[in-house]
Amino acid sequence: MIDQKLAAWGRSGNIIREIAEYGAEQAKIVGADHVYNFTIGSPSIDPPACVFETMDRLRATVPAWELHTYAPAAGLPDVREKAAAYLTRSFGVPYRKQDIIITCGTSTCLVVMTKVLLSAGGRAMTFTPYFMDYKYYAESVGSTLTECPTVPDTFQLDLDAAERALTPDTMMLILNSPNNPSGVVYSRETLEGMAALLRKKSAEYGHPIYIVCDEPYRELVYDGGEVPYVPAIYNNTVICYSWSKSLSLPGERIGYFCVPPCVDDSENVYKAIQGAMRVLGHVCAPTMMQKVAAKCVGIKPDLTVYEQNRKTLYEALTSYGYRCIKPQGAFYMLIQSPNGDDNEFSEMAKLKNLLIVPGTGFGCPGFLRLSTCVDLAMVQRSLPAFKALIEECK
Amino acid sequence: MIDQKLAAWGRSGNIIREIAEYGAEQAKIVGADHVYNFTIGSPSIDPPACVFETMDRLRATVPAWELHTYAPAAGLPDVREKAAAYLTRSFGVPYRKQDIIITCGTSTCLVVMTKVLLSAGGRAMTFTPYFMDYKYYAESVGSTLTECPTVPDTFQLDLDAAERALTPDTMMLILNSPNNPSGVVYSRETLEGMAALLRKKSAEYGHPIYIVCDEPYRELVYDGGEVPYVPAIYNNTVICYSWSKSLSLPGERIGYFCVPPCVDDSENVYKAIQGAMRVLGHVCAPTMMQKVAAKCVGIKPDLTVYEQNRKTLYEALTSYGYRCIKPQGAFYMLIQSPNGDDNEFSEMAKLKNLLIVPGTGFGCPGFLRLSTCVDLAMVQRSLPAFKALIEECK
Numbered sequence: 001m002i003d004q005k006l007a008a009w010g011r012s013g014n015i016i017r018e019i020a021e022y023g024a025e026q027a028k029i030v031g032a033d034h035v036y037n038f039t040i041g042s043p044s045i046d047p048p049a050c051v052f053e054t055m056d057r058l059r060a061t062v063p064a065w066e067l068h069t070y071a072p073a074a075g076l077p078d079v080r081e082k083a084a085a086y087l088t089r090s091f092g093v094p095y096r097k098q099d100i101i102i103t104c105g106t107s108t109c110l111v112v113m114t115k116v117l118l119s120a121g122g123r124a125m126t127f128t129p130y131f132m133d134y135k136y137y138a139e140s141v142g143s144t145l146t147e148c149p150t151v152p153d154t155f156q157l158d159l160d161a162a163e164r165a166l167t168p169d170t171m172m173l174i175l176n177s178p179n180n181p182s183g184v185v186y187s188r189e190t191l192e193g194m195a196a197l198l199r200k201k202s203a204e205y206g207h208p209i210y211i212v213c214d215e216p217y218r219e220l221v222y223d224g225g226e227v228p229y230v231p232a233i234y235n236n237t238v239i240c241y242s243w244s245k246s247l248s249l250p251g252e253r254i255g256y257f258c259v260p261p262c263v264d265d266s267e268n269v270y271k272a273i274q275g276a277m278r279v280l281g282h283v284c285a286p287t288m289m290q291k292v293a294a295k296c297v298g299i300k301p302d303l304t305v306y307e308q309n310r311k312t313l314y315e316a317l318t319s320y321g322y323r324c325i326k327p328q329g330a331f332y333m334l335i336q337s338p339n340g341d342d343n344e345f346s347e348m349a350k351l352k353n354l355l356i357v358p359g360t361g362f363g364c365p366g367f368l369r370l371s372t373c374v375d376l377a378m379v380q381r382s383l384p385a386f387k388a389l390i391e392e393c394k
Numbered sequence: 395m396i397d398q399k400l401a402a403w404g405r406s407g408n409i410i411r412e413i414a415e416y417g418a419e420q421a422k423i424v425g426a427d428h429v430y431n432f433t434i435g436s437p438s439i440d441p442p443a444c445v446f447e448t449m450d451r452l453r454a455t456v457p458a459w460e461l462h463t464y465a466p467a468a469g470l471p472d473v474r475e476k477a478a479a480y481l482t483r484s485f486g487v488p489y490r491k492q493d494i495i496i497t498c499g500t501s502t503c504l505v506v507m508t509k510v511l512l513s514a515g516g517r518a519m520t521f522t523p524y525f526m527d528y529k530y531y532a533e534s535v536g537s538t539l540t541e542c543p544t545v546p547d548t549f550q551l552d553l554d555a556a557e558r559a560l561t562p563d564t565m566m567l568i569l570n571s572p573n574n575p576s577g578v579v580y581s582r583e584t585l586e587g588m589a590a591l592l593r594k595k596s597a598e599y600g601h602p603i604y605i606v607c608d609e610p611y612r613e614l615v616y617d618g619g620e621v622p623y624v625p626a627i628y629n630n631t632v633i634c635y636s637w638s639k640s641l642s643l644p645g646e647r648i649g650y651f652c653v654p655p656c657v658d659d660s661e662n663v664y665k666a667i668q669g670a671m672r673v674l675g676h677v678c679a680p681t682m683m684q685k686v687a688a689k690c691v692g693i694k695p696d697l698t699v700y701e702q703n704r705k706t707l708y709e710a711l712t713s714y715g716y717r718c719i720k721p722q723g724a725f726y727m728l729i730q731s732p733n734g735d736d737n738e739f740s741e742m743a744k745l746k747n748l749l750i751v752p753g754t755g756f757g758c759p760g761f762l763r764l765s766t767c768v769d770l771a772m773v774q775r776s777l778p779a780f781k782a783l784i785e786e787c788k
Contacts, residue, residue: 002662003509003666003670006666006673010670012669017466064446069436107677111675120395136673171395250463250464252680272396272397272404278527280674281505284645289680
């Protein structure tokens with residue numbers, strides 16, 4: 001009488017973590033300097049000084065029991081207010097404290113939205129490539145995730161494919177831009193087209209279709225590029241944000257929902273989010289980090305290291321003959337498998353202690369993902385291995 | 395198409411938080427010194443020095459990005475190992491690192507176990523009084539929670555009632571001892587009786603019945619009392635532990651599962667826990683606090699303040715004529731409503747800015763819960779209000 005579907009998910013493992021663990025074992029044998037680990041998407045730069053300054057000030061000024069006590073389930077008023085004010089300042093939207101719910105990061109947000117919108121029979125859709133766990137979230141509430149392809153070469157939204165993929169039970173479209181794993185930022189033009197399509201289909205189906213934006217990489221964008229603000233293009237959008245990447249705090253589990261009144265049936269959605277969080281055992285997001293986030297809400301990450309890695313890898317790999325998708329944001333780069341088979345190429349790379357993740361798990365076979373949130377010296381040491389590998393495929 | 399059950403849970407509110415918020419508003423009007431808040435069960439003493447010493451040492455010795463990076467989903471190896479070693483040292487059980495899964499506290503554990511054991515048609519049981527959210531956890535996976543009464547006066551397990559309450563689809567018994575809200579510690583004798591009953595019923599039903607121990611209050615016990623270690627009495631027990639109360643870190647969300655091999659079908663249970671955590675969006679427990687817990691795992695809380703409050707309240711309230719259940723552990727005390735109606739009495743108390751929680755929500759009508767994790771000076775200031783209230787009921 002144990003849920004076997006859960007046991008199967010527990011067994012299925014996580015390909016990213018498995019390759020990373022292989023790397024850790026190899027490092028013991030060949031030495032850490034001879035392992036080139038491009039697997040985990042975790043910031044390689046320190047959190048900004050504001051994080052530590054705030055922690056120190058809190059320690060000095062707030063009684064210790066109070067600094068670490070329960071926060072309200074929806075978050076401390078101060079951080080909700082500061083997050084709303086930041087969005088208002090940045091995007092000209094009239095948000096208020098009560099539109100924000102603090103969570104343990106975007107994973108919590110996505111699981112909650114899946115439960116809220118799909119438990120009663122709805123279905124989710126997303127564009128490939130995408131973060132693999134979206135699918136499990138949908139399946140765990142008895143629903144499914146429809147994978148819609150993007151345009152080959154550009155990885156931008158394919159509106160014709162989207163029109164074919166939408167069905168009368170589609171309740172939510174998950175958008176992740178800047179995208180993991182492609183590094184692509186969805187353009188304003190395709191987002192406007194997508195919004196028009198969703199408005200048409202919502203009217204046709206007689207129920208709203210929600211966009212759920214998974215945007216932990218919002219501030220990670222290169223070459224002065226624009227990350228269009230989706231709620232300004234499509235009212236019926238719920239934002240899922242995390243400070244994991246912008247403040248380099250992925251282990252501290254801190255992010256938020258934004259559900260403003262322009263979201264369809266917003267009062268019901270908001271209450272269902274709170275109900276879902278309760279039955280998911282969400283007591284509160286970590287209290288001290290909420291107070292830290294309140295002070296550091298608008299701090300931009302220093303992208304110097306990620307920029308250098310991106311440039312170094314893109315230039316070297318294209319010069320060796322790899323086809324690379326030049327990242328516009330986030331800290332990943334997709335490369336096409338020189339032999340056409342991403343799983344096989346990942347295995348070949350492992351033999352050279354070069355650890356890169358097959359795209360198959362992201363709905364993107366034939367490609368591999370490189371995390372560029374790594375040490376530049378490691379990037380430089382890894383280049384001969386990349387060069388040797390493509391030569392083996394010729 | 396929004397899940398209306400979730401919206402209803404979101405709307406239903408939390409009586410404890412509502413009364414506490416009323417108190418915060420009243421404090422603005424009458425002054426904080428004239429509000430006597432016995433609602434929230436959150437440590438009122440500072441975390442032990444070890445917590446801050448460890449944070450300082452980590453800051454000085456671990457690169458900042460690494461200190462705040464993702465931990466493995468099951469927890470950092472060090473904290474898992476230390477938690478297992480502590481249990482082994484304390485209870486003579488041969489636990490290993492791989493028997494421990496780090497979580498964001500016992501709420502996460504209970505939600506996960508509910509999903510693992512009840513999703514496939516099982517049912518849960520617990521003894522009254524109990525923490526109110528257990529019921530929502532069961533209902534959110536389409537199951538139910540059977541409330542079994544305890545023995546009047548002692549609040550110990552009622553084995554006859556338990557035999558009547560068990561059904562062929564009972565898969566889990568949730569035990570919480572020291573108990574919230576009664577402060578009672580279930581005796582070794584009744585636990586042994588319960589274990590025998592469950593062994594008999596497991597054989598009769600042809601499937602295991604799991605005990606799930608919710609034990610954040612394990613170390614909070616008075617007068618040198620014993621908290622029997624349930625897995626030593628009934629093999630098929632999963633422990634859900636939290637450092638929230640012992641280290642005064644309830645806002646930091648850090649605890650663990652213990653699932654040793656003697657648990658029935660342990661490999662499946664363990665994998666199903668991991669699968670459930672994945673689909674619930676549990677990426678990891680907060681990384682820095684995992685490292686803190688690893689160093690502070692065996693530190694006992696200083697119970698001086700809770701002891702003083704318990705003694706002061708028990709002696710004063712019984713002298714006024716209240717019937718009180720003398721707490722053996724945790725930091726709560728139940729009092730019987732002098733007018734027989736706990737909701738009404740709570741409202742009467744609010745008029746005197748005395749904030750106590752009706753027992754109805756804990757499956758314990760006719761009683762009220764006082765949190766004794768408060769400031770002793772406030773306890774003393776509150777006594778005239780308690781005295782006046784019972785006189786009004788005479």
